[in-house]
Amino acid sequence: MRKESPIRWDSEREAWDVFDYATSKMVLENKDLFSSDRSQKKADSEKTPLERSLIGIDPPKHTSMRALVNRAFTPKVMKHWKPRIARIATMLLDKIDPKSEVDIVEQLSYPLPVIVISEILGVPIEDQEKFKEWSDWVVAGPKDNKPETISALMEQQERVNKELFHYFKEMIALKRETPGEDIISVLLQAEEQGVTLTEDELIGFCILLLIAGNETTTNLISNAFYCFTEFPEAYERIKENPLATLPLTIEEVLRYRSPVQAMGRVVKEDMDLHGHSLKAGDFIVPWIGSANRDEQQFPNSQQFIIDRKPNLHLAFGKGIHFCLGAPLARLEAEVILEEWIKRFPSFKRAASFTLEPIESAFVYGLKEFKV
Template sequence: MRKESPIYYDQNIGACNVFLYEDVKRVLSDKETFSSRTQKPQSSLSKTLINQDPPKHTQVRSIINRSFTPRVMKAWEPRIQAIADELLQRMDGKEKIDIYKDLAHPLPIIVISELLGVPSEHIDQFKAWSDILVSSPKSSDKEDMKEFLATRAKTEKELAEFFQGIIAEKREKLGDDLISILIQAEEEGLKISEEELIPFCNLLLVAGNETTTNLLTNTFFTIMEHEGVYDELKNDLSLIPSMIEETLRYRSPVQVLRRRVAQETTLGGQHLQKDDIVVVWLGSANRDENKFEDASIFDIRRKPNPHVAFGHGIHFCLGAPLARMEATIAMTAFIKKYSSVSFSEEFTLDPIENSAVYGLRSFPVNVTN
C-alpha cells in the first residue's frame, strides 16, 4: 500500500487511510487541520485526552503530566522491579511457562492499578474489563454487532460505577495516586469534573496496561523468531533498551489512530473535505523504506530510531516512559534468569482480535534456567 496507494480512501469504512511516515507525522502534528475529536458524543471515550483538542487538552495534560515526570517515573522503578521479580519467582521450577499469562499480562495491570490507587483485589476484574474494551466484533453481521455493542455498553457502565466508588473514597481520603492528583487538580481555574474523570480513568486502565502487555508479547515473539538475538542480549544487557525501541518500530503495539479533518486540505495529493475521517497506520509508517533503512529488517542496534509507535505531536503517549521502563525491567530480569527460551510445541499464533492493536493473547514457551 505504501508504494501503490499511500493515501487510500476505503468506501466500506468511509475513511481515508494514510500509510507513509511523513504523511502520518503531518496528520498527527497538524492539530488545526486534523482534529482528535472523532468520537460520537455518546461514547464513553469522547471526553478523554485522546479525543480532545487544545486548549482543553493542553490544560488537562499539564495536570496529568505531574504523575509522569522523569522524577516520578524513577521513583516507581524499585516497585516495578519488585513486581517483575515476584512474577518471575512464581515461575521457579517450571520448564514451561506462558509469557502472556505469567508476565506480560499481570505486570502492567498491577502497575497501573497501583498508579491509579485501586486495591489489588480488583486486578483480575480490571483486566477482564480492559480486554472487552479493546476487543472487536466477531464479524460485521448485524447480530454480532448488536451483541458486541451491548457487551461494551455493559462494561462501560460497570467501570463507571466502579470508578465512582473509588473517586468517592479518594475524596474522603486523598492519597498520592493519580486519581487523587486529578481530584485535587486546579490550574488556571480548571477543575476536572467527575463526568470527565471517569472516562479518563477508563482510558488510563486500557492504555496503561494493554500497550505494555502487547509490547512485551511482541518483544518476546520477535527476538525468538530471530535466531541468535536472545544470546546477543544475554551477552550484552545494555542492548535491551534499543531492542525495545526496535520492537516498537517493527511490531507496533498500537497500529492505527484516527483523526477528523477540521478544515479542507490536501494530503499526499489527495483532496480531503471537512469532517472526513483519516486513519493513520503507525505500523506502516514505522516500516516506511523512505524513512528507515532496511525497514523490513529487525535491527536491535538501529540508531537513530524515530518511530511513531507512541504517536506524535500533542497526543504523544504520556505513558511512554512507563511502558519503556516496565518492558526494560521485565526483559532484563527474564534474560538474567533464563539461559534460553523457545516456542512450546503447544504454541499457535493467538493474536488480539482488533485491527487497532497488535499483540498475543497466549504465548506458551519452554525455558531453561
Template sequence: MVNLFSDEVRRNPYPAYAQLRGRSPVLHEPHSDLWMVFDYEGVKRALHDHEAFSSIVAPPSAMTSQWLVFADPPRHTKLRALLMRAFTPRAVAGLEPRIHALSHALLDQTIERGEMDLAADFSVPLPLRVMAEMLGAPTADSPRFRHWSDVIMALGYTVAGSEEADRVQREFAAVTEEMRLYVRDLAGQRRAAPKDDLLTRLVEAEVDGERLTEEELLGFFQLLLSAGHETTTNLLNNALLCLIEHPEQLARLRAEPGLLPSAIEEVLRYRSPVQAMFRVTRSEVSLHGQVIPAGKLVLAMIGSANRDPRKFQDADRFDITREPNPHIAFGHGIHFCIGAPLSRLEARIGLSVLLERVKGFRLASDAPWEPRKAIHVHGPARLPIRFEPAA
C-alpha cells in the same frame, strides 16, 4: 483489496503495508469511506497537524468522548495539563522497585515448570497490576480491572452497525456504570484521606482553578486502564517474539545487556504495539497528490510508517543497535503518549528479569499465534513458550 484485518495479515501485516504503500501512500477504501495513510511523513503529519486532522472521532454522545485521546485543543490542552501534573517523572521513577518485585513474583509462579503463556502469566498482569497500584486500587481488584479492560478493548474490533457491535456497546455501557460507581467511591476516599497515588493527584490537580469533573475522571480511569496496560502488554509479547525470531540479536543482547533500551526502541519500531490511530479531517487536506474531503475518517497506519524504507534504512531488518531510530510508535505531537516513560520502564525491567532468570526461549507450538482482538493493536493474545531456568 488486501484484508488488513484478517488474523493472517494481522500476525504479519508488513508485506501488505509495503504493497499498499508502494502503490499509493494514501488509499481510499470506498466501501467504508475510510482513508488510510501508510507512509512515514504522511502518518506523522496526520498525528501532529491538529489544525487539519481532528482527534474528535467519537461523537459527543459516545461514552468515550471524554477520553483525552479523542479531544482537541483547547479542551485537550487542559486535560493533558491536569494529567501531566499527576503523571510526573518522579511518580513513574518511584515505581521501579515495585515493578522489579512484581516481575520476579510473576516469574516465580512459572519458572520451575519451564513453560508459560507469556501473555496470561506475565505480560498482561504486570502492567495491569502496576496501573491498579498507581491508581491506589486494592490488589484484590485486579481481576475486575482485567475484565473491564477486555470489554473496553472489544470496542476496537467490531464493525459499527453489526449485532456484535451492539452487544459490545451494551457490555461497555454496563461496565461504564460499574466503573463510574467504583471511581466515585475511590475518589471520595481520596478526598477524605489523600494518599501518595495517581488517583489522589488526579483528584487534587488544578489548572486555572479547574479540577476534573466526574465524567472526565471516569474517562481518565477508562483510558489508563485500557491503554495504560495494553501497549506494554504488546510491547513485552512482541519483544519476546522478535528475540525468538532473531536468535542472533538475542545472543548479542545477552552479551551486551546495555543494549536493552535500544532493543526496546527497535521492537517499538519493528512490531509497533499500536498499529493505527484514527483522525477526522477538519477541511479538505491535500496529501501526496490526493485530496481527502472534509469530515472524512482517516486511519494513520503507524505500523506501516515505522517500516517505511524512505525513512529507515533496511526497514524490514530487526536491529537492536539501530541508530538513529525516530519511530513514532507512541504517536507524535500534542497527543504523544503520556504513558510512554512508564511503558518503557516496565518493558526494560520486565525483559531484564526474564533475560536474567530464563534461557532457551522458544515457542511451545508451531501453530500460528492468535492476534489480540482490537484491530488497531498488534501482538499475540496468547504466547505459550518453553524455556529453561538460568543457573
C-alpha cells in the same frame, strides 16, 4: 503501497488510509488540519467519558487537561514506581517453573500492566480481579457468552461503562477523604491548587488509562519475547549486556512489531493530499505499523536492528497526543525483560507454537506465546 499509493480511499470503511512515514507523521502532528475528536457528530451529552477524555479532544481543552495529567507521569514519578514494578515482576517470575512450558502472555505480559495500572490508580488488591475483567471487556469485548445481537452487545457495553463509571466515582470519593500516593489522589490535589479537572473528566481519564495502557503494554512485552526467538543472534548480543542494550532494543521492537498499528483523525478542512481531494469531516487513518517499516525513513526497514539510531518510530504517536504512558510502558518492558534474562537466559519456543496474532486490525500482539 507506501511508494505507489501512500494514501487511498477505502469505500467500505469510508476512510482515507495513509501508509508512508512522512504523511502519517504529518497527519498525527498537524492538530490544526486533523482533529482527534472522532465523535464530533454526537451531542456532548451523548459522548462516553472516554470520548470526552484526553485522547478524543483538541486544543485548547486538550492543552490544559494534558498539562494537568502530565504531573502523574513525570520522570520523578516514574522513578518512584520503578521498585514497585520490579516487585510485581519478581512476584510473577517467581511463579514460573523453569522446567515446564510457560505462556509468556498469560503469565507475564498480560498480568504485569494490569497489576501496575491498578496500583498506580490505587485500586485495592481485593478489587483487582473485577478490575481486570472490566479492563478486558472494554479493550476486547466479551470473551465468553458473546451476545447474539448488536443491541445486546451494546446493552452489555453500556452496563460495563456504567459499572466502571460508578466504581471510579466511589473511588474518587474515598481518595478525597483519605488521599494516597496514587494518580487519583495526585490529580485531586492538583485540582485543589486551583487547576480544574471535573469529576467526569477525572473518571474519563481513569478509564482511558485502563484502556490505553493495558493491552498495548502486554503486546509490547509479548512482541519483545517473540523478537528474541525470531532473531537469536540479536538475543545473544542482548544477553551479554541487557542493561546497555535493552533500551534501544525495546525501541526497535516498538518499530518492528508496533503494538498500535493505526490511529484515526478527522479532516478539519477541505484539502488536497498527494493528488486526492479530502473533505472536511472525512475520516483518515495513518497506519503506524506501515509507516514504521518505511524504507525512506528507516534504512533496511525489514531488518530487526537492536542498536538502530536514530529510531524515530511513530509507535507512541507524534505531536500533542504523543503517548502519555510511554515512559511507563518502556519501564515495564525493561524491568520484566531484564529480570527474565537474569533468570532464564536460554529459552526457546514450545514445539507446539504457531504464530497466532490477536484478532484486531488496530493492535498487534500474540494471543499466546508458549516457550
